[in-house]
Amino acid sequence: MKLKGFLLIVSVLVSGFAFSQQNIFDAARFGTIDDVKELIAKNPDTINVVDASGYSPLTLACYRGNDKVAIFLASKVEDIDGESKYGTPLMAAVYKNREAVVKVLLEHGADPNLADANGTSPLHYAIIMRNKTIIKQLVEANADTSTKDNRGNTAIDYANMTQDEEIINLIVK
Template sequence: MKTRLFLIFCFLFLSIKISSQSGIYEIARHGCIEDLQYVLNNNSDAINYKNSSGFTPLILASYHGNVKVATLLAKHVENINVNSDSGTALMAAVFKNNIEITKMLLDLGADTNISDSNGTTALHYATRLSNEELIKLLVAFGADINLKDDKGFSSWDFALQNNNESILKLLKN
């Protein structure tokens, strides 16, 4: 009897958590496709909400490297390019050096030239992190190497600061 009550309690707790708006953010961070599918079936608008920090579930899934959830979200959100003060889902994936999510977002139409509240673009992050693979990918998808952040620095400037010859060559060509 106690086991049955415990299981019922757990089921109710999980159902409430998943169906609540805050549940979508936990799913984005650490959840699974089944949990996300449940939300999509019951409240599909929840995937487009921003939390109190301005992050969407897609931004959080991209930042936390939750590939399967990020992919499903990216295919269903109203706008893949939603921008928080800290940037877009693409910027979150680049900032975490996540090639797989970055490529998926680009394939689904993520804009490489959107900037965050500091004027920083995904290419700026990739250059600061000296990630040549991400730089190649972003440039191939149209990232503007001449865009400057709010302090007047371009990706070229970041590569110069890092004294990274191979990235300077990439940006030059």
């Protein structure tokens, strides 16, 4: 009986310890800046790795809406575009309507003209999402309005589909 109790306690301690060991991808999704700083202290290059699915920590932070971590990572990563088959961090921030993150990524040199595997650019997504603030940010960052996606549509085509004069005017100015 004592052995069973001992084994139960050990298994709880081991599982608790294993759970507390956070990796950079978990920290990007759900963690804090302090979590990321702790991981960087152990391995400075940890923020530049890509997971088995092709995501960088910055891209994950953008997709998960972990704005504070995304903004922190934007100034630290080697490749702000961190391009993968799932798009760039900028694309993730645009897709998730994270205006503050989009602003910071662009300030750190994110390329607004990189497209995903479907040829869809951040500007295409911003128009599809009808986010006028992000559309304006991308246009001001010299996003190309004439780039075609795999369907053959440009940002101007998508703007016209919205039938929103303000969006159309932001694109065709």
